[in-house]
Amino acid sequence: DAKTTQPPSMDCAEGRAANLPCNHSTISGNEYVYWYRQIHSQGPQYIIHGLKNNETNEMASLIITEDRKSSTLILPHATLRDTAVYYCIVRAQAGAYNFNKFYFGSGTKLNVKP
């Protein structure tokens, strides 16, 4: 699975958009990009995933560059409760019995400030 690179920390003002970057320059054509976050003392929470196209759900938007070597997670209106560590994970679509071991790196600590 492709390695990902994320900044260790970012600040964002409450109510503003938070844009979290992720580099995955060695990504292969069949590898998906997943985003999770982990709020202190809780389990990781799935946010969104994508392959080629940009994706949006009720939590966030995922923008993937045309060459797929990087992506950005966008929280459109950050709140204090969005303060968490955000993980970008890239992994291939597995076969029927080749399961998706998710490798969580260090992630980005997002600090949302009042």
Added chain:
Amino acid sequence: DVKVTQSSRYLVKRTGEKVFLECVQDMDHENMFWYRQDPGLGLRLIYFSYDVKMKEKGDIPEGYSVSREKKERFSLILESASTNQTSMYLCASTLGGGGWQPQHFGDGTRLSIL
């Protein structure tokens, strides 16, 4: 929404005890996983299961065993607890039928072995 429930948030046990960690999911997911999370090491896969009574070793299975007697329940067993098994333990589940499905995590059990 997917619900993955771990039986205890905090647990304190003594060295040499047999410890059971329980995980239940309510979405009829085929695949279930046990991870441990330690500072600086990220999430590491201990065991996973793709069906009732089926299990596969992950990256760090030594000192652990698992049981999956029913589809919704996946138990992690520390055969003889040791202090180096003090950690945050996370259970996850996902649908079968292909590896792109995101994993959904419980809130974790913080286990201390004294």
